[in-house]
Each structure stands twice: as structure tokens, then as C-alpha cells.
Amino acid sequence: MGHGHGHGHLSPRTDSASGRYIPALVAALVIGATVMVAEFTVGFATSSLALISDAAHMFTDVLGIGMALVAVQLARRSGPTFTRTFGMYRAEVLAALANAILLFGVAGYVVYEAITRITDPPEVPGLPVLVVASIGLVANLIAFLLLRRGAQESLNVRGAYLEVLSDLIGSVGVLISGVVTLTTGWHYADPLVGVAIGVFVLPRTVVLARRALRILFQHAPHNIDVEALHNDLCALSGVEDVHDLHVWTLTSGMEVASAHLTVGADVDTAHVLASAQHLLSSRYAIEHATLQVEPRESARRCAQLTW
Incomplete structure (x- = not known):
């Protein structure tokens, strides 16, 4: 590289x-x-x-x-x-x-x-x-x-x-x-x-x-309901909370997303990640997503960030 x-x-x-x-x-x-x-x-x-x-x-x-x-x-x-x-x-x-x-x-x-x-x-x-x-x-x-x-x-x-x-x-x-x-x-x-x-x-x-x-201005794409996307991610098995969710367009036909997914202690993080990627790809046509699957302790740190 x-x-x-x-x-x-x-x-x-x-x-x-x-x-x-x-x-x-x-x-x-x-x-x-x-x-x-x-x-x-x-x-x-x-x-x-x-x-x-x-x-x-x-x-x-x-x-x-x-x-x-x-x-x-x-x-x-x-x-x-x-x-x-x-x-x-x-x-x-x-x-x-x-x-x-x-x-x-x-x-x-x-x-x-x-x-x-x-x-x-x-x-x-x-x-x-x-x-x-x-x-x-x-x-x-x-x-x-x-x-x-x-x-x-x-x-x-x-x-x-x-x-x-x-x-x-x-x-x-x-x-x-x-x-x-x-x-x-x-x-x-x-x-x-x-x-x-x-x-x-x-x-x-x-x-x-x-x-x-x-x-x-990096607003959400007009064809994507970010609130519905947030709720769909929250509904995934093992996910307790979704925060720091961003969806934007790089140029026409190239939508990008990033999010933090909070999970419990005994949850299979690889399975959560795969489920979230599949959801974004199949339901929202977002192929390029950066997802952070994190335990509750990390999520508490996120809550302290100012922006």
C-alpha cells in the first residue's frame, strides 16, 4: 500500500x-x-x-x-x-x-x-x-x-x-x-x-x-428516509442502540453512510456487522458504509463528544 x-x-x-x-x-x-x-x-x-x-x-x-x-x-x-x-x-x-x-x-x-x-x-x-x-x-x-x-x-x-x-x-x-x-x-x-x-x-x-x-452541504439523499433507516438498524438482533448515524451523497449514484451500533456483552459482533451491511445494501442501496460495532462502555464515551 x-x-x-x-x-x-x-x-x-x-x-x-x-x-x-x-x-x-x-x-x-x-x-x-x-x-x-x-x-x-x-x-x-x-x-x-x-x-x-x-x-x-x-x-x-x-x-x-x-x-x-x-x-x-x-x-x-x-x-x-x-x-x-x-x-x-x-x-x-x-x-x-x-x-x-x-x-x-x-x-x-x-x-x-x-x-x-x-x-x-x-x-x-x-x-x-x-x-x-x-x-x-x-x-x-x-x-x-x-x-x-x-x-x-x-x-x-x-x-x-x-x-x-x-x-x-x-x-x-x-x-x-x-x-x-x-x-x-x-x-x-x-x-x-x-x-x-x-x-x-x-x-x-x-x-x-x-x-x-x-x-x-452533505444533507441526506432525498430518496433515503434516515429515520426509517435508524429504526431498521435498531431493530437488528443484538443491537441495543444506534448513534452517530450519517448518510450523505458523494456524487450522484454514490451514497455513503457511517454509524455506531451499540451491542450487548455476549453478542456476536461479526453477525451484527454482516446483518447491518446487508440491510443497508438490500433495502437502501448503500454499498459503502462504515459501521462501528461497539460495547456499552464505548457508547458512553460517544455520548460525551460535543459533535
């Missing part, structure tokens, strides 16, 4: 939930970058706020997926060492939080820009907007389908998925704005659609940020 300064690996590398969706993330990145360039070019050429808004979302999309990929690779390549005992898996959660902040900034900018334009909307040619929005819609639909499954398992992939979803809605909005401008010549359609895209994205951004912060 070695006795150096953090160069040895503590355990074999494990893929997080995001790691299984690298090909999908790469494909979504390529699609997004291509459409983003087209939308920015035509958006500025035609003064279409709806198209610029969608391109800006596409930019955060590309940046977000890029960050997600970097975070996954960072987490995969740097397993636990003696200085980084949990590896770099939290990079994925930080990427999701950065994504949320980016989206919030872009949505705010678009709403501000649209409000300033309402009084004097520029003339926007509908046809180029319509063509580029159609391309964007197809591209976003492909990226959406690629990331849909991964978004259920990984917060990191979910960040990228939410951005693709908002882009998909944005493309539909731009398409509507192009059709309205082309058929009626109504200039307010473009800034109004820009605002609608911004407002649509904001609530989803808040949810993503909240979920990332929940992990960073």
Missing part, C-alpha cells in the same frame, strides 16, 4: 453515475457547439433577440456539458489517495452548481435585454430565424434523447440535460417567433419569446442549484 504522501490509491476506481454516459455527453457537446455557432451568426446578423437568447442558452449548454465531461474525467482518473480520500467525485456536483449559476445569469440577461427592446423592437427578418430554429430544434431533440436516461441517475448529466431541454423549448419558441414575424410582421413576437425562454429556464435552474447544494 505504501507509506508516502498521498500517492498511493486507497481502493480501485469506481465509476459514478455520470461516467456511464460519456459517449452521450460527447455527442450532445458536438451537436450543441455546431448549432450554437449557427444561431449566434444568424442572430446577430438579423438582430433576433429570440435567436441570440437561444444561442446564449446553447452556449451555456455547450459549456455545461463540457464542464460535466471534465468533471467526469477528473473523477474517473483520480481515484482515492491518502490526501484525497474521496477522490475528485465532488467535481461533478460543482459542475452542476456552476451550470445552474450560468443558466441563471443568461436568463437574467435575456429578460433585461428584452425589456429594453419592448419600447423599440428592431425589424427581424423571419425566414433566416425560421431556418436556423428548425435546425436547432432537430439538434436539441437528438441531444435530449441521448441524455434523457442519464438524467435520471446523475445530477451532473441532469444539469446538461436540463440545459438541452431548455434549448429544445427555446428552439420551439424561436420557431414560433419566426413564423409570427414572417406571416404577420409583428415585431413584438421576438422580444416576447426571448423573455418567455428566460422565464421558463429560471425555476429549473433553482431546482438544479438546490440539489447540488444539498449534496455539497
Whole structure:
């Protein structure tokens, strides 16, 4: 194992939930970058706020997926060492939080820009907007389908998925704005659609940020009832008390727990440990648990600790 300064690996590398969706993330990145360039070019050429808004979302999309990929690779390549005992898996959660902040900034900018334009909307040619929005819609639909499954398992992939979803809605909005401008010549359609895209994205951004912060603050995973888990451990044969129970998420798909189990003098500690591990694994899908099975004397010492 070695006795150096953090160069040895503590355990074999494990893929997080995001790691299984690298090909999908790469494909979504390529699609997004291509459409983003087209939308920015035509958006500025035609003064279409709806198209610029969608391109800006596409930019955060590309940046977000890029960050997600970097975070996954960072987490995969740097397993636990003696200085980084949990590896770099939290990079994925930080990427999701950065994504949320980016989206919030872009949505705010678009709403501000649209409000300033309402009084004097520029003339926007509908046809180029319509063509580029159609391309964007197809591209976003492909990226959406690629990331849909991964978004259920990984917060990191979910960040990228939410951005693709908002882009998909944005493309539909731009398409509507192009059709309205082309058929009626109504200039307010473009800034109004820009605002609608911004407002649509904001609530989803808040949810993503909240979920990332929940992990960073080491709150219990939302799908695990810690009180029920505590009661289940207390109900195990030979266990008198459970204390110092902690359940947290390292990154999406990697839940961790630790607990002290107080047992009587004549109890088979190996059997208690095996029962507790099986309970956590089978009922709560927690494979990585650090359990301290201790006699009553040790438990009394635990009660004296301040935190």
C-alpha cells in the first residue's frame, strides 16, 4: 500500500453515475457547439433577440456539458489517495452548481435585454430565424434523447440535460417567433419569446442549484428516509442502540453512510456487522458504509463528544 504522501490509491476506481454516459455527453457537446455557432451568426446578423437568447442558452449548454465531461474525467482518473480520500467525485456536483449559476445569469440577461427592446423592437427578418430554429430544434431533440436516461441517475448529466431541454423549448419558441414575424410582421413576437425562454429556464435552474447544494452541504439523499433507516438498524438482533448515524451523497449514484451500533456483552459482533451491511445494501442501496460495532462502555464515551 505504501507509506508516502498521498500517492498511493486507497481502493480501485469506481465509476459514478455520470461516467456511464460519456459517449452521450460527447455527442450532445458536438451537436450543441455546431448549432450554437449557427444561431449566434444568424442572430446577430438579423438582430433576433429570440435567436441570440437561444444561442446564449446553447452556449451555456455547450459549456455545461463540457464542464460535466471534465468533471467526469477528473473523477474517473483520480481515484482515492491518502490526501484525497474521496477522490475528485465532488467535481461533478460543482459542475452542476456552476451550470445552474450560468443558466441563471443568461436568463437574467435575456429578460433585461428584452425589456429594453419592448419600447423599440428592431425589424427581424423571419425566414433566416425560421431556418436556423428548425435546425436547432432537430439538434436539441437528438441531444435530449441521448441524455434523457442519464438524467435520471446523475445530477451532473441532469444539469446538461436540463440545459438541452431548455434549448429544445427555446428552439420551439424561436420557431414560433419566426413564423409570427414572417406571416404577420409583428415585431413584438421576438422580444416576447426571448423573455418567455428566460422565464421558463429560471425555476429549473433553482431546482438544479438546490440539489447540488444539498449534496455539497452533505444533507441526506432525498430518496433515503434516515429515520426509517435508524429504526431498521435498531431493530437488528443484538443491537441495543444506534448513534452517530450519517448518510450523505458523494456524487450522484454514490451514497455513503457511517454509524455506531451499540451491542450487548455476549453478542456476536461479526453477525451484527454482516446483518447491518446487508440491510443497508438490500433495502437502501448503500454499498459503502462504515459501521462501528461497539460495547456499552464505548457508547458512553460517544455520548460525551460535543459533535
